[in-house]
Amino acid sequence: MKQFADLVIKLGTSTKTNEKLGALSEYFSIANDKDKVWVIAIFSGRRPKRAVNSTQLWTWCNELAKLPDWLFEECYHAVGDLGETIALLLPEMTIADARPNGSSGRASHPLHYYLETLISIEKEDESVRKEFILRSWQTMTQAERFVFNKLITGNFRIGVSQNTMVNALSKTSKLESSIIAHRISGNWDPVTTNFSDLLSELAVTTDYSKPYPFYLAYAIEDEVNTLGEPNEWQAEWKWDGIRGQIIKRNHELFVWSRGEELMTEKFPEYHALKNHLPNGVVLDGEIIPYKSQSASSYGGGVEGAPLPFALLQTRIGRKNVTKKQLTEAPITFFAYDLLEYEGNDIRETLLVERRTLLEKIVKEINHPALLLSPVISFTTWAELTALRGQSRNLGSEGIMLKRKDSIYQVGRKRGDWWKWKIDPLVIDAVMIYAQKGHGRRSSLYTDYTFAVKDGDKLVGFTKAYSGLTDKEFAQVDNFVKRNSLEKFGPVRTVKPELVFEIAFEGIAASNRHKSGVALRFPRINRWRKDKTANEINTLDDLKKMLELYGK
């Protein structure tokens, strides 16, 4: 556990990717194989289910620390992280207790011991789980307790992308990073997988569900005409759904999200494709809420705009999909690439050729659950620029540009694929509530709620957490501390004075919000120091936007 705690501390404090890479490579060269498998699992989002919940951890910590609940809560707000708060509050003496006869050695176990024990006791009585947690805390240093608590409660958020981890593995294993990315993808269980098998070729051939690593685009940085000849590029609409892969192999169907979550069961709409798709096919596309047109007219292509993303969200979190949801939030798959055909990995063939095969498959099946994301025809950049202006009416976020002779790469790469999003919608609003942030921002007021005017009242309509520089956050934090009106737990009501331009990607009607609208990807675009709270937008302005873009 010490090695892993050291790793997490190094990753958490280093600010440069190269240092993180170095720390991970070092870890992979010294850790035992079982621990390595777990670290790969953890940093690729495969953490074990929660054996205990945060409330239990909180309660047990308090039994040891003997603090009133309100004080624990104050501490939590100051730290901004439950796992860390507990690590800081657990009394020191428990460590000494665990040293029999004052010997200095502690009975700390390797990382995999703790994780696998947590899994094995998941179904046990609460007393068994409590016993294990308390005993573990007692054998650990503060840093180890912190990582242990984080393993139980949630994400590390220490700025390690899967990419960084893959590169570090590549450095120590001497395998290409794209190969590693593929081998560690998909369905594997860290408990039963050993390190050499995980990275071996065997892993890919025996796991029928294994998806390919997604190829992701950067946002275009320059004018679009710097990309060269328009006829070298394929343009598609950029959809606002969940990026996914549909896999049919060995008479089975698998649906993966970009977050490498197996979502097959969540989308029964796709199950019919099992009987239609040929074996050995992997489709890349968008899982998207969409009401199919009449049976005669869908013809394999997309017609009309998708439904709002918010509808899809109603289905993601559910274990079981109800009939009602299937009717109210129907989904389909907009396919835009083909990665495997007749059982062969065709990622190295050119986009135009992959597209031809894709179109052939989709048209042959002719099923409403699988539609082709259309290619936009254009001849000049000016023409495409004009078409991009219509994106929002089509329910799209803009345009994807893909070089026709591009191969399907691994991860986010520049050059061949670009996303060219439309400018966000913006609205001027005043800050009315502030709350302290989490993690890096735990001691600053960085989470704000904004309001628009409704007559002489203010109506809160969104929160936003990002978009200001550290310096601006410090200034706003200072304002909040000096201009708080009331305190509700961690939330402060603030004198409505600071005006910000809020940018967002979409707007939908919502009965869960007082304002009646829900925004997609709200963030602070800029601080309007030139405006007073009197000059902000109104609820009517928001409703007009809903009318225009929310359907």
Add this chain to the structure above:
Amino acid sequence: MPLIEFTDRGLYCRAGGFYIDPWKAVDKAIITHAHSDHARWGSKYYLCHTQCKPLLQMRLGTNNYQTVEWEEKIFMNGIQVSLHPAGHMIGSSQIRIEYKGEVWVVSGDYKIEDDGLSGKFEPVKCNTFITESTFGLPIYNWKPQQEIFQNIQDWVARNRELGKTSVFIAYSLGKAQRLLQCLPELNLPIYVHGAIWNAHETLTGSGVQLPDVKRIDYDTPKGSYINNIIIAPPGAEGSSWMRRFFPYAVGICSGWMQVRGTVRRKNADAGFALSDHADWKGLLQAVKETEAGKVFVTHGYQAVFSRYLNEIGIEAAEVKTEYGNEEEENSIAITEQDNT
């Protein structure tokens, strides 16, 4: 009439005709210590500890200063006043005042652990205790100084392996001198920012024994910093002044570094929770040892700490003051001056 009133100029003893650490100019001020949020400019008379005076002179210039030793009793308008070690920094004191058998103590800033420089904090029995609460949350539990010093030395060694200069961020008054207790063991040249140099000169000039350091000047060859040690005040952090040390790693020395989020927000490579304030247990211990029947809690987590004291049966109330957080801003000003 209470012995000390809380006014908009500061803590006021009406009977004695003096203020303690006033934040506006007054006729008579008793100063707990030389940090800028406690020692302000403009008063006509300052009473402080002998070791505090040179520091006040450095910061506030020539004034009417009177000094006393710890435990030395003086009378102001018939009120008995004495200063007692607070352990916060060199020359820092608690102020004890007594009138007709009633005793009040103003802690100023303090810490319990003896840092070897500032004098050992002395618990002073009193009826009413006015305490700071900068780190008044139970998450603040300091490790022993020796353990932190070891971590600091290990960090410098690691930086040297990576070919990096170690830059410490520490308040010029207090923290910088504490660092100088552990860094010389490494036998490396120690370079300090002008603000720290000034404090250093003032302290050594008044007889405090401190190890040798070198002042960072514009004509110091850049090569001399490589793999060595730098101490700079908080204002220097992230400024262009730091570029000359490249490649370097930044280690911030402050109690706030106890929380990871703060270390990350500051973009530091390392945080050392080395504090000149009492931690949670220290605050509780100090309050209990005064045996005070009434506690007023000033700057810091005053709401939390006073609520907790009440819950464990010690009558307490929070008091709003203008102490806290000023030191850092002050250091920024110093950095900017030195850059011109």
